[in-house]
Amino acid sequence: MYKYADFDEVFVRARAAQFRGQVERRINGSLTEDEFRPLRLMNGLYLQLHAYMLRVAIPYGTLSADQMRQLAMIADRWDKGYGHFTTRQNIQYNWPKLPDVPDMIDALADVQMHAIQTSGNTIRNVTADHFAGAAADEIEDPRPVAELIRQWSTDHPEFQFLPRKFKIAITGSPNDRAVTRAHDIGLRMVRGGSGAIGFEVIVGGGLGRTPMVGQVIRPFLKKEDLLPYLEAIVSVYNLMGRRDNKYKARIKITVFENGIEAFRAAVEERFKAVRAEFSGVDQEMLKGIEAQFAPPAFRIAPEDGYTAARKADPVFRAWADTNLSAHRAPGYAIVTVSLKAHGDTPGDATSSQMRLLADLADRYGHGELRISHEQNVILPHVHKSDLPMLHAALKGNGLATANVGLVSDIIACPGMDYCALATARSIPVAQEIATHFQSIGLEQAIGQLKIKISGCINACGHHHVGHIGILGLDRAGVENYQITLGGDHTEKATIGDKVGPGFAYDQVVPAIERLLRAYLAVRLDQSETFIEAFRRLGPAPFKVALYPEEAARDAA
Amino acid sequence: MARQFTPKVVTANALLEGDVVYLTADNSWSRHHHEAELIEDEAHAQLRLLKGESQKQTVVGVYLADAKAGPNGPEPTHFREAFRTRGPSNYLHGKQEYSNV
Numbered sequence: 001m002y003k004y005a006d007f008d009e010v011f012v013r014a015r016a017a018q019f020r021g022q023v024e025r026r027i028n029g030s031l032t033e034d035e036f037r038p039l040r041l042m043n044g045l046y047l048q049l050h051a052y053m054l055r056v057a058i059p060y061g062t063l064s065a066d067q068m069r070q071l072a073m074i075a076d077r078w079d080k081g082y083g084h085f086t087t088r089q090n091i092q093y094n095w096p097k098l099p100d101v102p103d104m105i106d107a108l109a110d111v112q113m114h115a116i117q118t119s120g121n122t123i124r125n126v127t128a129d130h131f132a133g134a135a136a137d138e139i140e141d142p143r144p145v146a147e148l149i150r151q152w153s154t155d156h157p158e159f160q161f162l163p164r165k166f167k168i169a170i171t172g173s174p175n176d177r178a179v180t181r182a183h184d185i186g187l188r189m190v191r192g193g194s195g196a197i198g199f200e201v202i203v204g205g206g207l208g209r210t211p212m213v214g215q216v217i218r219p220f221l222k223k224e225d226l227l228p229y230l231e232a233i234v235s236v237y238n239l240m241g242r243r244d245n246k247y248k249a250r251i252k253i254t255v256f257e258n259g260i261e262a263f264r265a266a267v268e269e270r271f272k273a274v275r276a277e278f279s280g281v282d283q284e285m286l287k288g289i290e291a292q293f294a295p296p297a298f299r300i301a302p303e304d305g306y307t308a309a310r311k312a313d314p315v316f317r318a319w320a321d322t323n324l325s326a327h328r329a330p331g332y333a334i335v336t337v338s339l340k341a342h343g344d345t346p347g348d349a350t351s352s353q354m355r356l357l358a359d360l361a362d363r364y365g366h367g368e369l370r371i372s373h374e375q376n377v378i379l380p381h382v383h384k385s386d387l388p389m390l391h392a393a394l395k396g397n398g399l400a401t402a403n404v405g406l407v408s409d410i411i412a413c414p415g416m417d418y419c420a421l422a423t424a425r426s427i428p429v430a431q432e433i434a435t436h437f438q439s440i441g442l443e444q445a446i447g448q449l450k451i452k453i454s455g456c457i458n459a460c461g462h463h464h465v466g467h468i469g470i471l472g473l474d475r476a477g478v479e480n481y482q483i484t485l486g487g488d489h490t491e492k493a494t495i496g497d498k499v500g501p502g503f504a505y506d507q508v509v510p511a512i513e514r515l516l517r518a519y520l521a522v523r524l525d526q527s528e529t530f531i532e533a534f535r536r537l538g539p540a541p542f543k544v545a546l547y548p549e550e551a552a553r554d555a556a
Numbered sequence: 557m558a559r560q561f562t563p564k565v566v567t568a569n570a571l572l573e574g575d576v577v578y579l580t581a582d583n584s585w586s587r588h589h590h591e592a593e594l595i596e597d598e599a600h601a602q603l604r605l606l607k608g609e610s611q612k613q614t615v616v617g618v619y620l621a622d623a624k625a626g627p628n629g630p631e632p633t634h635f636r637e638a639f640r641t642r643g644p645s646n647y648l649h650g651k652q653e654y655s656n657v
Contacts, residue, residue, distance in 0.1 A: 051575065098571065
């Protein structure tokens with residue numbers, strides 16, 4: 001894992017000290033709220049519905065065990081004993097008090113973390129495949145490049161006042177787990193003709209009120225050209241992007257309005273000039289960073305204990321079947337620890353859960369943890385012989401839910417329970433769907449399914465790319481939920497379609513049940529997932545299930 | 557025709573804790589919606605909003621929210637404002653943490 005260089009340490013400490021001074025001046029009246037607001041946002045501090053909220057970056061989703069312990073300490077000391085992991089690989093504290101925030105920022109700096117550029121019209125936390133460095137299908141670990149992008153984009157003088165926020169995601173695998181096509185820039189590692197590793201560069205993706213799938217601006221970019229090319233894209237956007245209308249200011253609109261050809265031409269022109277300014281120092285730095293991401297010393301050991309536990313313990317077997325993924329090292333597995341226990345808040349972890357995860361990472365996982373955009377925690381490197389002990393320890397603290405990828409593994413934004421922008425709640429909808437399908441016993445039968453819920457049009461809950469998307473709106477002073485179908489968050493990214501009118505709060509769970517019972521009735525066999533059945537049949541049978549009265553009327 | 561004025565309360569968040577507060581008739585800030593001043597006149601509402609906004613060292617994000625008269629004082633009319641009087645629905649945090657004990 002990356003360890004701060006002296007430069008990083010000095011920079012982060014200086015920003016923490018600056019922010020301490022800014023908070024003091026706000027409290028003593030030297031700064032007005034209008035003056036203070038942009039300063040606090042630059043340091044990830046929002047004012048939400050009931051309290052302040054501090055958003056802390058988890059760069060490319062990677063945490064050490066010590067960092068996770070510190071996040072738990074911060075939750076206990078200055079918040080309410082828990083944290084909320086988000087779809088952008090951040091952790092949010094929902095209850096900080098303004099005078100305490102400088103101490104929280106200092107405590108983050110103690111473990112080489114910060115909240116810089118987690119808000120504002122800047123380049124935000126760079127997100128990555130949560131299986132990076134472990135996945136069997138990976139071309140190369142994308143995190144060294146992600147760290148290089150973090151260093152390049154942090155406090156970049158040209159990009160502190162972009163037309164709008166800017167999000168970059170990166171994956172090193174052909175199977176895209178980082179939703180690269182729904183980001184301002186998506187980077188997918190690919191092999192060129194000569195076998196050299198480079199990037200497919202995708203631009204102009206995004207969800208929100210105008211969802212768009214990103215387009216390829218460069219099918220193959222040499223690795224050493226990455227930073228100058230990124231700089232060219234952001235620089236062109238900085239000039240070409242609209243500043244007259246907040247809702248048309250994202251790069252997806254810039255690309256859409258100018259067309260990808262014109263945008264590409266402008267970027268390639270700019271790239272010529274920028275490329276000449278890069279002397280190769282960035283590549284030297286990248287080499288240093290890469291050395292710090294060397295894989296841990298994987299051990300060669302028999303898997304006997306794992307095989308025996310699978311045979312003996314059906315609870316362990318069910319968990320192993322859903323929560324493990326293929327690791328590239330023989331004898332190892334990637335463990336996804338579900339933060340979606342039925343009825344709990346998606347993405348929330350208590351401080352004791354965080355401490356347990358940190359201890360288990362130290363004991364069984366080479367001290368590493370990951371946070372996924374799907375709001376779960378990953379132990380990326382666990383030897384299979386350790387899995388039975390790991391599972392037993394997770395069970396003791398509500399962390400052994402065997403539901404990864406199933407109906408209750410729901411992405412949900414904080415919604416109107418916390419967020420000042422929200423138009424409806426999302427958390428209780430997720431809780432009720434999860435507990436309902438557990439109680440009627442259909443979760444396993446339904447199989448692989450992505451439900452994603454947002455509490456407003458800004459789509460933090462990624463509803464557009466959910467197989468089933470749920471969007472909470474305010475319709476004349478009442479919560480109302482739109483359902484979209486057929487979205488896909490992978491390399492086959494697709495924006496789901498709205499199929500009909502919205503549902504009242506208490507009608508959402510029955511509607512989802514009708515929908516999924518219809519799927520069970522029409523699927524070819526158990527192996528055909530919901531999204532595959534939807535693609536084969538189109539929306540018609542699902543629409544009938546969602547709106548039975550309308551269907552009956554049409555038939556009459 | 558101009559839309560008819562609906563009754564309002566002045567609300568904000570406390571500067572230090574961020575907790576939701578309401579402007580009372582005696583110019584203090586209460587943590588309880590029912591203690592707010594219910595404003596039934598549009599011109600008076602603008603004056604009270606200015607009064608709230610002038611207290612820059614106490615509160616943040618001052619605005620007028622729709623409300624109605626109730627047996628114990630003003631009550632919110634929109635669900636967003638109702639949530640602000642209580643706290644989130646997933647934990648007993650925020651105002652309900654104190655009112656339920």
